[in-house]
Amino acid sequence: MSVPLPADVVRLERVSKTYGGDQPVTALAEVDVRFARGTMTAVMGPSGSGKSTLLHCAAGLDRPTSGRVMIGSTDLSSMSEKRLTELRRDRIGFIFQAFNLVGALTVEQNILLPARLSGRRPDPAWVAEVIERVGLGPRLGHRPTQLSGGQQQRVAIARALVTRPEVIFCDEPTGALDTQTAAEVLGLLRSVVDQAGQTVIMVTHDPVAASYANRVMVLADGRIVRDMPQPGVQRIAEQLAMLDRRQRQPITSREG
Numbered sequence: 223m224s225v226p227l228p229a230d231v232v233r234l235e236r237v238s239k240t241y242g243g244d245q246p247v248t249a250l251a252e253v254d255v256r257f258a259r260g261t262m263t264a265v266m267g268p269s270g271s272g273k274s275t276l277l278h279c280a281a282g283l284d285r286p287t288s289g290r291v292m293i294g295s296t297d298l299s300s301m302s303e304k305r306l307t308e309l310r311r312d313r314i315g316f317i318f319q320a321f322n323l324v325g326a327l328t329v330e331q332n333i334l335l336p337a338r339l340s341g342r343r344p345d346p347a348w349v350a351e352v353i354e355r356v357g358l359g360p361r362l363g364h365r366p367t368q369l370s371g372g373q374q375q376r377v378a379i380a381r382a383l384v385t386r387p388e389v390i391f392c393d394e395p396t397g398a399l400d401t402q403t404a405a406e407v408l409g410l411l412r413s414v415v416d417q418a419g420q421t422v423i424m425v426t427h428d429p430v431a432a433s434y435a436n437r438v439m440v441l442a443d444g445r446i447v448r449d450m451p452q453p454g455v456q457r458i459a460e461q462l463a464m465l466d467r468r469q470r471q472p473i474t475s476r477e478g
């Protein structure tokens with residue numbers, strides 16, 4: 223009998239992260255959040271609000287100071303570095319603004335790299351489907367430098383998909399792309415959620431990128447201050463502008 227998968231792919235329970243030093247900084251303050259399977263969430267907020275810290279803690283790239291992170295039914299808190307590395311490799315996909323492809327490898331080798339590193343032979347039918355989905359069939363023998371930015375990000379998306387990760391974390395995936403190419407890449411990520419049932423968590427500054435998500439959450443001072451189901455571009459922009467105005471006010475005159 224198969225064990226049912228938990229509905230939440232990623233769960234943060236009272237997660238705090240404080241960076242030490244002469245003046246300690248609380249980057250995350252007791253954040254409680256769940257990310258449901260088969261959804262796309264955009265994480266937004268002003269610079270320094272804790273977005274990258276949230277992403278890094280949720281993806282097992284960094285450890286919280288307190289609280290618990292779960293990927294499926296696995297608790298990351300007590301894992302050794304070695305097991306965390308294996309978990310990231312086997313169960314998590316990453317897509318970064320700078321694509322992070324290996325320049326010496328071809329498109330095909332880049333796509334297959336995570337599977338090779340984990341010592342598993344991916345299902346050839348699935349690899350063919352992923353390559354078809356991202357539209358890179360004619361480019362498999364090219365090197366990343368021979369591709370446009372949008373094509374390079376497609377390689378990164380294919381690479382993230384090939385191991386069928388439980389969740390894909392994206393950090394400004396369209397930050398280096400022009401508007402038209404960004405729209406194509408976001409459409410592709412959206413289809414990965416809708417058609418392949420993937421779960422995507424994406425940090426972005428861009429209200430248009432965030433509008434592709436099922437859910438937009440906004441951080442300020444290490445806390446989630448907005449959590450909105452499918453807001454349009456305008457509502458996202460308004461909420462960000464409102465928070466920005468509040469941040470500029472002296473603390474004593476801020477409400478609530």
Ligand SMILES: Nc1ncnc2c1ncn2[C@@H]1O[C@H](COP(=O)(O)OP(=O)(O)OP(=O)(O)O)[C@@H](O)[C@H]1O
Nearest residue numbers: 241247248249267268269270271272273274275276
């Ligand atoms: N390694 C570190 N050491 C000390 N403080 C840090 C460190 N990393 C982040 N911080 C601080 O933690 C807070 C949250 O940083 P974080 O990078 O998560 O913000 P962000 O919302 O991703 O910002 P940005 O949009 O500018 O990338 C900031 O005040 C930042 O200065």
